[in-house]
Amino acid sequence: MKHLQLKTKEFVQKATNEERIVACKKFKWIGYTHAKKILNIMDDFLTYPKSHRMPNLLLVGDSNNGKTAILSKFNQLHLAYIDEDTSRLINPVLMIQAPPEPDEKRFYNAILEKLFAPYRTSEKIESRYIRVKNLLIDLKTKVLIIDEIHHVLAGSPMRQRTFLNVIKHLSNDLQIPLICAGTNLAFNAIQSDQQLANRFEPRVLPRWNNDLELKRLLLSFEKLLPLKEESNLIDNNLVTKILALSDGLIGEIAKILELSSIMAIQLGIEKINKSLIDQIDYTPPQNRKRRFIA
Known part of the structure; x- marks a missing residue:
């Protein structure tokens, strides 16, 4: 054998x-060449110094061609841990799935649920945003991953713009890189916002x-x-x-x-x-x- x-x-x-x-x-x-290159790019994001214009990555490819596997591998390599010096929980990478339609409340809920943080259905959007922001700061999150970003296109043009603004605002406030992934439609979703389009480096997973x-x-x-x-x-x-x-x-x-x-x-x-x-x-x-x- x-x-x-x-x-x-x-x-x-x-x-x-x-x-x-x-x-x-x-x-x-299987750590094939293209996957390793993308993982190296994402690893660099973890040590990127904070600035008003952080690097972002858009991973695009056909369904079932390895996007989520690469994101999950990166996430597994950087799981939450307890800092021995401070006894505080550190969560360097947070990976969520975009809601099935561009909805700000669902987006915040996805983050809160991933962090096992409770929330009330009656809680105002502004309050949720502040809690999400403070949680990610407290956990020293350095990279936010949003899979299935093409779901943005399931909403009206107005809701799409609102949702993309939410993502942009959170990234600006936290000064952390974003990694978004989805089918070829994901490229259209990001390109619909000129500011986001200029900030995201597209990487295509070919067949x-x-x-x-x-x-x-x-x-x-x-x-x-x-x-x-x-x-x-x-x-x-x-x-x-x-x-x-x-x-x-x-x-x-x-x-x-x-x-x-x-x-x-x-x-x-x-x-x-x-x-x-x-x-x-x-x-x-x-x-x-x-x-x-x-």
Whole structure:
């Protein structure tokens, strides 16, 4: 089992088939080149000196192409902790999801809920804002992440402008960087406010192509999949097959490998091949809409 990393190899040697199937379903972080570059940018934000114009990042990409995974990884790397010198709780990174529509109250509620801070439905907007601001100052929050920012477009143009002004105002008051992420519509949401557009550096997560980067990704996956035999996922036939089915989306690639690994264990084949992939219960993203309509 030289194809496996040491930790995975030791697990496979001791685990039952049922345990290995559960392991197949668990999320696997792969630090591919583009993800590492984005994480480095976000890491720089943590030490950026306060100023009237803080750097901001807009992470854009298709659904299921790794945006939330990168944000979650960054968040996990900078979890809340207790300062040993002051015994105070420090929360350097706060990650929330944008409300389903541009609503100021829901935005503040999302932050308060994430911080386990109580609030009353009757509490005025001004009071909520002050509490949110003071909480983030007390917790020494250095970066605010807002995922699914394209939800802004679900409201009227007036509500969109109001919500974007809220985000801008909070960032200005706290003097901390913002990281927003969403589908390609997110770019339109931010671009609708000229001041915000000038402050956000857009970073696009492209779909995967049949190149060296994809082969590196598949090789990394193979080291983590709990299979006893080598699949040689970088074989051109397998690469082409996986890429075509996944439509170049990393979330879909992961799902194909998950389902294939489970079937390989169940059938006792212990490796992924082209014939096995043909047998899994998987509908490519480009076919799902047609299947639903049919």
